[in-house]
Amino acid sequence: xxxxxxxxxxxxxxxxxxxxxxxxxxxxxxxxxxxxxxxxxxxxxxxxxxxxxxxxxxxxxxxxxxxxxxxxxxxxxxxxxxxxxxxxxxxxxxxxxxxxxxxxxxxxxxxxxxxxxxxxxxxxxxxxxxxxxxxxxxxxxxxxxxxxxxxxxxxxxxxxxxxxxxxxxxxxxxxxxxxxxxxxxxxxxxxxxxxxxxxxxxxxxxxxxxxxxxxxxxxxxxxxxxxxxxxxxxxxxxxxxxxxxxxxxxxxxxxxxx
Amino acid sequence: xxxxxxxxxxxxxxxxxxxxxxxxxxxxxxxxxxxxxxxxxxxxxxxxxxxxxxxxxxxxxxxxxxxxxxxxxxxxxxxxxxxxxxxxxxxxxxxxxxxxxxxxxxxxxxxxxxxxxxxxxxxxxxxxxxxxxxxxxxxxxxxxxxxxxxxxxxxxxxxxxxxxxxxxxxxxxxxxxxxxxxxxxxxxxxxxxxxxxxxxxxxxxxxxxxxxxxxxxxxxxxxxxxxxxxxxxxxxxxxxxxxxxxxx
Numbered sequence: 001x002x003x004x005x006x007x008x009x010x011x012x013x014x015x016x017x018x019x020x021x022x023x024x025x026x027x028x029x030x031x032x033x034x035x036x037x038x039x040x041x042x043x044x045x046x047x048x049x050x051x052x053x054x055x056x057x058x059x060x061x062x063x064x065x066x067x068x069x070x071x072x073x074x075x076x077x078x079x080x081x082x083x084x085x086x087x088x089x090x091x092x093x094x095x096x097x098x099x100x101x102x103x104x105x106x107x108x109x110x111x112x113x114x115x116x117x118x119x120x121x122x123x124x125x126x127x128x129x130x131x132x133x134x135x136x137x138x139x140x141x142x143x144x145x146x147x148x149x150x151x152x153x154x155x156x157x158x159x160x161x162x163x164x165x166x167x168x169x170x171x172x173x174x175x176x177x178x179x180x181x182x183x184x185x186x187x188x189x190x191x192x193x194x195x196x197x198x199x200x201x202x203x204x205x206x207x208x209x210x211x212x213x214x215x216x217x218x219x220x221x222x223x224x225x226x227x228x229x230x231x232x233x234x235x236x237x238x239x240x241x242x243x244x245x246x247x248x249x250x251x252x253x254x255x256x257x258x
Numbered sequence: 259x260x261x262x263x264x265x266x267x268x269x270x271x272x273x274x275x276x277x278x279x280x281x282x283x284x285x286x287x288x289x290x291x292x293x294x295x296x297x298x299x300x301x302x303x304x305x306x307x308x309x310x311x312x313x314x315x316x317x318x319x320x321x322x323x324x325x326x327x328x329x330x331x332x333x334x335x336x337x338x339x340x341x342x343x344x345x346x347x348x349x350x351x352x353x354x355x356x357x358x359x360x361x362x363x364x365x366x367x368x369x370x371x372x373x374x375x376x377x378x379x380x381x382x383x384x385x386x387x388x389x390x391x392x393x394x395x396x397x398x399x400x401x402x403x404x405x406x407x408x409x410x411x412x413x414x415x416x417x418x419x420x421x422x423x424x425x426x427x428x429x430x431x432x433x434x435x436x437x438x439x440x441x442x443x444x445x446x447x448x449x450x451x452x453x454x455x456x457x458x459x460x461x462x463x464x465x466x467x468x469x470x471x472x473x474x475x476x477x478x479x480x481x482x483x484x485x486x487x488x489x490x491x492x493x494x495x496x497x498x499x500x501x502x503x504x505x506x
Contacts, residue, residue, distance in 0.1 A: 146337055153314045153331040154351045154402055164350065168341040249340045249382055
């Protein structure tokens with residue numbers, strides 16, 4: 001059978017199993033249990049417009065945040081790679097930045113930047129740049145020294161060696177780092193929205209969830225979480241596809257050469 | 259004819275993995291005339307790669323003098339860039355020299371047919387066989403336009419059958435595109451089939467223990483009596499220079 005058609009079957013079967021078990025668990029238990037899948041499905045259906053609006057806001061934050069993190073992580077990685085001084089200056093601080101709890105800096109960000117998209121982007125970038133930085137630095141360091149020697153015998157300048165040998169090696173690594181980041185970017189967006197809480201109904205899915213939980217609108221909060229779940233999966237595979245387009249040599253050929 | 263490569267009493271060492279000093283070359287002298295193919299034969303770890311790195315100016319000799327034109331290196335591993343097509347890999351040197359992508363490709367593509375690579379211009383290195391990759395790597399070396407080619411065990415990574423075919427191919431290629439070549443190898447037969455002259459190096463630290471003209475007409479066949487005789491002679495010299503504990 002065609003692999004393209006059968007590939008989504010295992011995750012769908014697994015999902016059906018989990019939903020079935022969940023439904024049965026709620027049906028047998030007390031009303032204080034989590035909302036049943038059918039209640040969440042109903043909330044999804046009834047609030048489709050609201051959720052779609054908030055999804056757009058969150059998706060924009062995630063996309064812009066990850067792209068920005070990709071850019072910043074990549075530039076920092078190149079700086080660290082090219083200069084031992086910059087490595088000593090940047091690397092420890094980058095590691096340390098990952099230990100700073102967002103709750104601590106969120107109020108500051110709001111004071112400095114207000115309730116717009118900027119503080120949210122800063123939170124997402126702060127969470128996301130680090131995996132990109134590390135995978136890119138490692139990929140740059142892994143470039144074959146013999147390769148660089150060869151380029152020197154061909155009279156390549158430092159910039160040309162970077163352009164021909166190091167940059168193309170670092171690019172797929174940076175995108176791999178971004179894929180790791182993406183999953184946390186969605187959580188990052190949630191945290192950013194809930195910590196830099198905006199007033200009003202259309203402020204993203206994270207804010208939606210916080211507001212719904214407070215208003216005891218649990219099924220709608222779960223519906224928003226389901227949308228986040230789908231958003232993460234979609235973004236992850238979109239980046240996988242992008243990586244294949246940008247760096248086809250990095251993906252092992254499966255015999256399907258076009 | 260004037261010598262284009264002159265190495266005189268070159269001694270060179272480097273810091274080993276354990277911090278100690280490794281003496282790679284001890285007073286090596288080497289000369290090559292323009293258009294001559296000089297083979298340097300020796301056991302593994304006799305400083306052959308160090309010798310080529312000195313000639314390619316990747317390192318400066320600690321002692322002795324070195325006078326040679328700009329050299330292009332063909333390493334043992336092809337080191338083709340996986341993200342470039344075969345033709346772009348071959349055209350790397352012209353690109354680095356500042357020529358446009360189209361110009362560089364044209365220059366490389368013109369030689370593809372001659373090197374039995376026609377139709378594979380757009381293939382990525384991963385799609386090529388070992389022998390084809392080596393040919394692309396040789397083309398890249400050739401297109402550097404440098405008067406001196408340094409070949410470091412060019413076919414060492416290939417299986418025996420492909421290697422023999424590639425040696426014959428290289429002998430032909432060098433007759434149609436004559437260059438001064440320093441060929442470093444531990445394959446005695448390869449040296450005899452390809453070179454005009456052979457230098458035999460001792461185990462580390464490498465020093466020249468024998469130098470001989472290979473005045474045989476091309477094409478040379480491995481089963482020729484003269485080739486086999488030379489082979490036995492060089493192997494004998496190498497055997498006598500082996501560490502005593504390895505001697506039979």
